[in-house]
């Protein structure tokens with residue numbers, strides 16, 4: 001009974017809160033400024049000048065958790081083989097946006113998305129989209145490593161076994177993915193030992209290897225370094241810089257130095273709106289909006 005009464009009012013009866021804010025975070029949420037309220041939807045074509053082609057073209061996306069709207073008219077082209085960083089204060093909708101890209105939000109009862117996310121000529125949001133196939137092409141890495149209590153080899157081979165791949169293909173892909181995740185040299189002599197014996201940073205790279213093993217085209221990373229120390233963080237950042245030669249990467253980060261180190265484009269979210277997206281250098285050196293400037297200079301968030 002006690003637990004029931006603490007449920008946030010915006011949750012419908014069967015809804016679960018995946019990523020609840022604590023009381024302090026809620027109290028410190030910035031007000032949407034008058035300018036942001038009246039600016040309508042942001043037109044990214046004004047600031048996103050690049051030769052890179054668009055891998056996923058997100059247009060006019062609204063997202064609802066039951067009655068609560070979490071994203072407002074977000075349009076954001078994700079460029080091919082570039083890193084796009086999503087920044088903004090807690091609760092502004094970064095993770096929600098990221099999760100719309102491979103339909104992870106489908107798992108939340110009462111969740112609903114509107115708009116268009118054009119990926120290779122089909123709409124990711126279309127109910128007819130095959131989400132299993134979609135998640136093979138658009139892989140995801142979470143905040144905390146979700147290591148399975150299995151051997152290092154089995155962790156990476158997992159998706160390939162589900163796909164029924166032959167043993168020789170599995171062996172080859174496990175090795176290739178561990179190289180891709182910059183982990184091979186550290187684990188090659190103990191592939192059959194438990195993955196739970198690896199350090200936190202190694203486990204996160206192992207999960208990245210698992211995501212790479214099914215050969216995705218896009219990698220979504222939801223604060224992949226938030227549980228890691230600076231050295232493990234640096235390893236992941238170096239790995240991202242290598243991986244982007246072959247993959248399109250979208251990363252949610254609270255760490256603005258990280259966004260400026262690893263990304264080509266940065267989108268700034270505030271209260272469910274994309275305030276602006278531009279080249280990372282522009283966002284950090286010449287932001288178009290006062291909210292962006294206030295956020296990157298640490299005035300809130």
Ligand SMILES: Nc1ncnc2c1ncn2[C@@H]1O[C@H](COP(=O)(O)OP(=O)(O)OP(=O)(O)O)[C@@H](O)[C@H]1O
Nearest residue numbers: 016017018019065070090091092093094095096108
């Ligand atoms: N399952 C859910 N049910 C209802 N509301 C939710 C759910 N998950 C998130 N929200 C709400 O949606 C809004 C956006 O949350 P989201 O997690 O996308 O923000 P965020 O910018 O990623 O935050 P953080 O940086 O803290 O992870 C917040 O108000 C949050 O409370």
